[in-house]
Amino acid sequence: MxxxxxxxxxxxxxxxxxxxxxxxxxxxxxxxxxxxxxxxxxxxxxxxxxxxxxxxxxxxxxxxxxxxxxxxxxxxxxxxxxxxxxxxxxxxxxxxxxxxxxxxxxxxxxxxxxxxxxxxxxxxxxxxxxxxxxxxxxxxxxxxxxxxxxxxxxxxxxxxxxxxxxxxxxxxxxxxxxxxxxxxxxxxxxxxxxxxxQWLATYLYHRFYRLPDGVRVVLQAGTHKLGDGTRVFEPLPRRAAMGAFERSETVEAPGGIKIHYYYDPPYEKSPSHNRSISGAIQSALSLVGVVYKDELYDVKTGRAWAINAPLFGISFGSKHISVHIELPDNASVLPEGYRQFLRYRSGEQETVQAVHFGDLVAQHRPQWLIEIIRSLAPESTSNDEIRDELQKLLDELRVRRVLPRATPTGVRLVDASSGAGAQAAREGEGSVSGSKPRTKHVDLNLAPQGAKAADLWKDRERAPDIVLLRSAEEIDEKQLRSRAGRYYENGQLFLNMLYPSIAEMRETLEASYATVVDVDGMREAAMQQAEKSMILRVGRAVVFALAKQLNKEWDADAVKHALAPESLSLAADDYYDSLQPARRSMGRLFRPNRQSDESEGSGDEELELVNE
Incomplete structure (x- = not known):
């Protein structure tokens, strides 16, 4: 021009x-x-x-x-x-x-x-x-x-x-x-x-993922936490190569994205810290972040990482697991003016967040990492009955998924060669002369060649995967103290089984059946009813919140508020309507004997419950 x-x-x-x-x-x-x-x-x-x-x-x-x-x-x-x-x-x-x-x-x-x-x-x-x-x-x-x-x-x-x-x-x-x-x-x-x-070394560690070739960064006395002496700053991948972590792996994902997984077990001399703290001049907290042109963005550590980790397929163990999503140099992103954040180049140029890649990280987790996560998960009783009930309610409400989610069905690649249950077809049975012989299905117990599992959940919202948290440490990790539950968009529902409404309902049930012979059995049944009803109340609250996605008057923020831990806690608090079905269930276990109590003068009958 x-x-x-x-x-x-x-x-x-x-x-x-x-x-x-x-x-x-x-x-x-x-x-x-x-x-x-x-x-x-x-x-x-x-x-x-x-x-x-x-x-x-x-x-x-x-x-x-x-x-x-x-x-x-x-x-x-x-x-x-x-x-x-x-x-x-x-x-x-x-x-x-x-x-x-x-x-x-x-x-x-x-x-x-x-x-x-x-x-x-x-x-x-x-x-x-x-x-x-x-x-x-x-x-x-x-x-x-x-x-x-x-x-x-x-x-x-x-x-x-x-x-x-x-x-x-x-x-x-x-x-x-x-x-x-x-x-x-x-x-x-x-x-x-x-x-x-350790502010300086930690900042460098959380910002500079790699250093230019041959450049050495030195922290002299007074600039690091170890006091006297000179220390050399080593960025995270270099520390991994030096054996600071027990295990690490880089996985190639679509679009040229690389996902780096790190496992940093507890330090034997101080189990409250990660092992990589040994000899470190910076924080040894695990983290999640986005890497672009050798710099880290949207870094989350500690509680911020723990509360988001389930969205990355890391339901437990985030304290010892780090994930770094590295974008290719030609990615359609741009540092904002002061280089504090990354922004997408197109659309409304929203801030690039690590959570945007949560599904991708979950899908590409190495098997060894999946096994570690499972080993760190708490033991949990089956909630199939409650999940079935919630699924039935979802289906009745005709709730459909808003966003596609990865499912465990229909993703395995099928070998195109002749497989089990098949045999080569004879000439004239559908094969073309000179071409590779076809196969015909002969064993009804095995799926035909090329078949794969049908996705029965296509376009249907699935009942949440319920995870029960019973220790104070697990509850604090998910930031559920004084809150009943937390729901994640990937379908996981974490429930605080130390939430006060459970104990309050249990005490009410125990008072109603205080005269039974088997007091221990009664108390166990009361606890089971209190827990089950709380799980169901919160689960139904999640279902009805998801159903609001069908209502045009409810935008995404309104649905998000309905699914917030505070909203789910209100559903957990209202246990009064759950008392009658709980008493009915306990009545089947503890048969009541009706006796008149003339001395009360009220004309009401007092129920004396005895063990069946």
């Missing part, structure tokens, strides 16, 4: 635009941006000299965090130009490239006191300070010995005195924070958010 046909848009208020661009950036992206810049520069250094070093420097008696890297340095003019927004020094500009604006924008809100950039090029070291003064962001003008002011100053002699090597190119950024006394190596965000001693 001829540029003369338009008038370029200008910026009317530069200070306002710069300030809003900086202030809106998520402050926790600071380390990502600074580290990414350092990695890119270090990758251009000579083989064997590609380093990124995190260390502590003293600034006026306060320890401050510094990030130093080898690679091409910047001269005075380049260092000056680097300070401008959208400036790029030896970088490719593009929507999905790592260009010029990120590090400054992400770092300045947490370093208004100053960010000191030093760079050595051809033996000369220059320095510039970016900061905020009187509400404006920019380069700090400093007074020189001759009384003049300059934004970029030559500090070659000072750097040499501090022990810096002037024979190679390098760049360093020092983070001064927002307060003079702020120790940015321990508290980079001035307490908002508050961080622990």
């Amino acid at each position: 001829d540029s003369s046909t338009i008038t370029p848009i200008q910026i009317d208020d530069t200070d306002f635009l710069v300030a809003t661009t900086i202030e809106r950036c998520p402050r926790t992206m600071m380390i990502r941006e600074l580290t990414k810049n350092a990695l890119e520069a270090a990758s251009q250094a000579k083989d064997g000299n590609r380093q990124v070093v995190f260390r502590v420097i003293d600034f006026g008696g306060t320890p401050k965090l510094a990030i130093w890297n080898t690679g091409p340095g910047m001269d005075a003019s380049e260092l000056y130009r680097m300070c401008d927004l959208a400036a790029s020094i030896r970088k490719e500009k593009g929507l999905d490239a790592n260009f010029g604006m990120g590090a400054k924008v992400a770092s300045l809100p947490s370093n208004k006191l100053g960010m000191i950039y030093r760079s050595c090029k051809a033996g000369e070291v220059n320095e510039v300070i970016l900061c905020q003064r009187e509400g404006r962001y920019g380069r700090l003008r400093r007074r020189l010995d001759n009384g003049e002011f300059a934004e970029v100053v030559n500090v070659t002699d000072l750097a040499g005195e501090d022990g810096y090597n002037l024979d190679e190119d390098w760049t360093e950024v020092r983070l001064l924070g927002n307060q003079d006394e702020q120790e940015t190596a321990r508290d980079p965000y001035n307490g908002d958010p508050a961080l622990d001693a």
